[in-house]
Amino acid sequence: MHEPADTPIGMTTAVHAGRGDLRALGVHALPIDLSTTYPVVDAAQAAGELELLADGGPCTGNPLYGRLHNPTVARFESAVAELESAGSAVAFATGMAALTAVLLALEPDRRHVIAVRPLYGTSDHLLAGGLLDIEVSWTGADGVEAALRPDTGLVIIESPQNPTIGLVDIRAVTGAAGDVPVLVDNTFATPVLQRPLDLGARLSLHSATKFMGGHGDAMGGVVACDDAWARRLRRVRVVTGALLHPLGAYHLHRGLPTLPLRIAAMQEGARVLARRLASHPGVARVHHPEQPGADPAGLLGTQMSGPGTMLAIDLAGGEDAACHLLRRVQVFTHAVSLGSTDSLIQHPASLTHRVMPECDRSACGIGPGLVRISVGLEHPDDLWRDLEQGLHGETGLRAASSPPRAAAHRADPASRTAST
Ligand SMILES: *Cc1c(COP(=O)(O)O)cnc(C)c1O
DSSP states (O other), rough: OOOOOTTTTTHHHHHHHTTTTTTHTTTTTTOOOSBBBBBOHHHHHHHHHHHHHHHOOOSOOEEEEEETTHHHHHHHHHHHHHHHSEEEEEEEEEHHHHHHHHHHHHHHTTHHHHHHHOOHHHHHHHHOOOOSOOEEEEEEEGGGGHHHTTTTEEEEEEOTTTTTTTOHHHHHHHHHHHHHHHEEEEETHHHHOGGGGGTOSSSSEEEETTTTTSEEEEEEEEEOHHHHHHHHHHHHHHHEEEEEEEEHHHHHHHHHGGHHHHHHHHEEEEEEEEHHHHTTTTTTEEETTTTTEEEEOOOBTTTBSSOOEEEEEEEEHHHHHHHHHHHHOOSSSOSSSSSSSSOEEOOOOTTTTTOOHHHHHHTTTOOTTTEEOOOOSOOOOHHHHHHHHTTTTOOOHHHHHHHHHHHHHHHHHHGGGGOO
16 A cells, blocks of 8 residues: 655554454454354365365364364454565464474474574574574674585574664674574564565564554464465464463454554654763763664665664663663653563663573673663653653663672572562
8 A cells, every 4th residue: 555755654554554454344443253162064165175175274164163263363464464574474373382383383303493692582592592492603793605515494683683782783693594484573674674584584573462562462473475485383372372362452453553653753862861871971872773883784774664662771880880770760650571661671691581590691791780671652851750760870880889788689680570
């Protein structure tokens, strides 16, 4: 559909995706089908349909059973596929269920995975933890080609990366990977800012829990891909049952029409905060794609149409300063997750990336003073005032000059989070 040039990408598509048949159905809101089973009309026909669905095929008639197919979920999937310019999309209970399904879908003789750090903490944990029958090589973005083996079945990257907001050159990675499929975790960018399949990736994965739902009240995961991969993923979903509930699909789909507007407004807020934080004496470094030197490959405006809504800061005062800030914020909520209407702030070393070994954390830039910020829809001036009062007294000299305090927090950074 026609998109006015000065509006965020996909506004019209986001409003109408997955709703093309509503007028013919005589309804205006998204219909919800909560059936767990469906009446069989003809036994022989049902047997054929069952075989097709169990093999990951599309639903051609009777969905038969809620674990095989759900029309409300399929509607959300078709909307995501349209936004990602993908042939298909397959939705799951969570982003982690989606990633697990991709890994389970790898061929038995192609179970070596190349992963570029940093990734979302639990993705890292799933890959490193040995739960699934895969072998992982960790590498930097420029080490993919050297890490390839005959049994490599997948390359996994994230851009922007969590939590350091670094950009990875998707085209360079897909070029280096050759025939090996590349999965891009596109959660932070959303299809509004970045479409990995157009850049050569085979799979674009989202934690729909974040921006797609956008209101912090529904969990889900979705993989946009071609029809062949969709079939493999549905085959896994049928036997493992990691389904997105139709009510979840409804909520996630309802979030899509406002996705471009939310991203545009939050992105402006993130820009304002990044600029102001960069000149605060307590902030040693701002991680935001528009900071000087943050985008040496020139990916802004080409790979990704804007810098996004996420930022991170390294506090000169280290972990003590981070704890101080998190205790004082009032407009921000100290919580994990991101992409909600309200602003969230958290300390990756204590929470989202705590599961990584410390040496791996520091090797990919997740230091003790790093704080990750998900900018919401509040007025940027209010967010700035909140951060400013939280950083009050942080001069960058504090770490060296102040006596060690909050020792208990240092010993167990997670302990303080129980009370907030
Ligand atoms: C949250 C998140 C995930 C995991 O998604 P869940 O819905 O929490 O399972 C994966 N990748 C990224 C980048 C995330 O932010």
